[in-house]
Amino acid sequence: MENREMMIDRLIEGIKEKKAPIVVGLDPNLKFVPGHLKKQAFEEYGETLEGAAEAIWQFNKAIIDAVYALIPAVKPQIAMYEQFGIPGLSVFQRTTEYCRNKGLIVIGDVKRGDIGSTSESYAIAHLGKAAVGKNLLSVFDEDFSTVNPYLGSDGVLPFVNVCKKEGKGIFVLVKTSNKSSGEFQDRMLTGDHPLYEIVAEKVNEWGEETVGKYGYSSVGAVVGATYPEEGRKLRGLLPKSYILVPGYGAQGGKGKDLKHFFTEDGLGAIVNSSRGIIAAYQSEGYEAFGEENFADAAREAVIRMREDINGSI
Amino acid sequence: MENREMMIDRLIEGIKEKKAPIVVGLDPNLKFVPGHLKKQAFEEYGETLEGAAEAIWQFNKAIIDAVYALIPAVKPQIAMYEQFGIPGLSVFQRTTEYCRNKGLIVIGDVKRGDIGSTSESYAIAHLGKAAVGKNLLSVFDEDFSTVNPYLGSDGVLPFVNVCKKEGKGIFVLVKTSNKSSGEFQDRMLTGDHPLYEIVAEKVNEWGEETVGKYGYSSVGAVVGATYPEEGRKLRGLLPKSYILVPGYGAQGGKGKDLKHFFTEDGLGAIVNSSRGIIAAYQSEGYEAFGEENFADAAREAVIRMREDINGSI
Numbered sequence: 115m116e117n118r119e120m121m122i123d124r125l126i127e128g129i130k131e132k133k134a135p136i137v138v139g140l141d142p143n144l145k146f147v148p149g150h151l152k153k154q155a156f157e158e159y160g161e162t163l164e165g166a167a168e169a170i171w172q173f174n175k176a177i178i179d180a181v182y183a184l185i186p187a188v189k190p191q192i193a194m195y196e197q198f199g200i201p202g203l204s205v206f207q208r209t210t211e212y213c214r215n216k217g218l219i220v221i222g223d224v225k226r227g228d229i230g231s232t233s234e235s236y237a238i239a240h241l242g243k244a245a246v247g248k249n250l251l252s253v254f255d256e257d258f259s260t261v262n263p264y265l266g267s268d269g270v271l272p273f274v275n276v277c278k279k280e281g282k283g284i285f286v287l288v289k290t291s292n293k294s295s296g297e298f299q300d301r302m303l304t305g306d307h308p309l310y311e312i313v314a315e316k317v318n319e320w321g322e323e324t325v326g327k328y329g330y331s332s333v334g335a336v337v338g339a340t341y342p343e344e345g346r347k348l349r350g351l352l353p354k355s356y357i358l359v360p361g362y363g364a365q366g367g368k369g370k371d372l373k374h375f376f377t378e379d380g381l382g383a384i385v386n387s388s389r390g391i392i393a394a395y396q397s398e399g400y401e402a403f404g405e406e407n408f409a410d411a412a413r414e415a416v417i418r419m420r421e422d423i424n425g426s427i
Numbered sequence: 428m429e430n431r432e433m434m435i436d437r438l439i440e441g442i443k444e445k446k447a448p449i450v451v452g453l454d455p456n457l458k459f460v461p462g463h464l465k466k467q468a469f470e471e472y473g474e475t476l477e478g479a480a481e482a483i484w485q486f487n488k489a490i491i492d493a494v495y496a497l498i499p500a501v502k503p504q505i506a507m508y509e510q511f512g513i514p515g516l517s518v519f520q521r522t523t524e525y526c527r528n529k530g531l532i533v534i535g536d537v538k539r540g541d542i543g544s545t546s547e548s549y550a551i552a553h554l555g556k557a558a559v560g561k562n563l564l565s566v567f568d569e570d571f572s573t574v575n576p577y578l579g580s581d582g583v584l585p586f587v588n589v590c591k592k593e594g595k596g597i598f599v600l601v602k603t604s605n606k607s608s609g610e611f612q613d614r615m616l617t618g619d620h621p622l623y624e625i626v627a628e629k630v631n632e633w634g635e636e637t638v639g640k641y642g643y644s645s646v647g648a649v650v651g652a653t654y655p656e657e658g659r660k661l662r663g664l665l666p667k668s669y670i671l672v673p674g675y676g677a678q679g680g681k682g683k684d685l686k687h688f689f690t691e692d693g694l695g696a697i698v699n700s701s702r703g704i705i706a707a708y709q710s711e712g713y714e715a716f717g718e719e720n721f722a723d724a725a726r727e728a729v730i731r732m733r734e735d736i737n738g739s740i
């Protein structure tokens with residue numbers, strides 16, 4: 115690891131310091147953005163991609179300001195920005211930078227994956243530096259990225275190589291939180307193991323050379339909160355991988371389901387909530403806040419989530 | 428399909444008209460870009476992301492001008508643009524637009540895939556229209572996108588829905604061209620079928636409601652030229668899917684390997700070459716062109732590829 119600080123160690127230190135194994139998903143669907151922010155943005159830029167991007171930027175900024183002191187990390191979902199084209203992706207980049215300046219670790223939920231030099235290009239885009247003439251230039255500069263493993267080692271190892279060089283990390287999709295994740299991931303293989311276990315084995319292999327000072331590697335795994343039994347099994351199969359757990363809250367995962375994703379010392383997992391935090395003001399139990407105070411509602415939702423999770427693990 | 432023109436029909440018509448089941452991969456790695464174009468771009472924009480983006484734009488434009496009359500479609504690989512950040516992605520967009528204005532069909536090689544509203548956002552970004560206030564705005568506006576199936580139907584159906592609405596199409600990764608594609612895709616399932624066959628079954632299901640006038644659906648499949656035996660099997664298993672075949676040329680696939688990817692009437696498949704075309708001037712057999720004439724070399728490489736493939740099928 116070229117003797118540099120490893121992001122997985124920084125993530126663990128952040129979780130301990132804030133006492134919050136929590137990541138807030140910055141997935142700013144326009145329907146979560148309060149009317150007054152949209153109105154303001156559309157007045158300035160029109161009902162254009164620029165207008166939409168400005169609205170989600172103002173939304174993000176207020177949420178980040180309200181919650182950054184409570185959490186170690188955020189997870190912007192790039193699709194929500196990509197749908198607004200170049201202006202949207204510029205706000206993805208600005209959000210990443212803003213979060214990093216607040217001391218937050220940024221997990222880019224980009225689910226990229228290809229082969230060889232193409233995967234290397236994605237890894238450069240999201241975690242590394244582009245070589246242009248004599249310069250090495252940071253691009254989107256996330257701290258972690260999520261990676262899709264369907265193409266095999268050829269697809270993942272270029273990310274691992276960039277992680278080694280830059281001290282960064284990835285989370286590989288192993289068992290995703292969605293209903294139909296079983297269609298392929300749960301398929302039983304000859305020899306009686308589901309596919310996701312074989313992916314988990316490979317995650318161990320891919321992470322082998324990147325274990326940091328707390329015993330965790332730079333290659334983590336994504337396992338959905340909606341599958342607690344599989345979470346328990348995978349916790350055992352992935353002793354050196356942090357597990358990024360989506361699907362808590364709006365997707366149906368509960369605090370009590372999460373116990374088995376963690377190790378006995380309360381480490382080993384970090385739980386994401388997106389809609390449940392950033393759109394809390396639209397949810398039951400947060401009526402008192404009102405749309406104007408969406409950021410305060412988000413802060414309150416983080417506090418409740420922290421209690422729920424810390425009380426369960 | 429709301430009675431609108433279907434892109435898969437247009438692709439088939441383009442292939443017939445040009446007598447070329449060929450797609451040129453626009454994957455402008457900087458090391459393929461001739462020195463004089465880089466020099467010019469760096470003089471104007473410095474050794475910056477903007478400079479790199481300008482160099483690949485000038486490169487692309489010359490290649491497209493030289494080959495568009497010979498081919499029905501191009502396949503820009505977004506990773507190669509994403510690595511240069513916002514300026515790079517702006518050139519991806521400009522390239523897509525330029526190609527469409529030349530009458531080419533654009534297959535965005537984006538390999539996106541997520542779940543639910545997130546997949547929908549990707550589908551909007553690449554094939555659909557973003558709703559902003561009263562406006563519906565085109566974003567990257569490709570004609571087809573490649574999609575990663577690891578997350579199952581939840582991940583793919585949002586793309587299919589956008590395809591239905593917009594008359595566009597996707598190619599789902601089934602059996603990829605890379606060496607380690609077998610790690611997961613070839614795993615034998617209980618009941619003795621490899622995973623990729625189950626993915627192929629789902630491709631049939633996902634495409635069911637989108638069959639166009641030539642009998643092919645809007646949901647195609649990616650199957651690597653490097654696996655001719657699997658190609659033959661999948662041609663049989665996917666009677667209504669066009670197969671996008673990467674891995675020809677630089678990755679080792681040969682014309683004679685391709686026969687079985689096609690149906691007896693010479694339809695059913697479209698073969699991609701990227702490096703073999705756009706970097707032909709750096710290859711054996713093209714020395715006479717010289718770096719300055721890289722676009723003429725690309726044109727000659729398309730002609731040779733067309734002969735090789737049409738002679739084999």
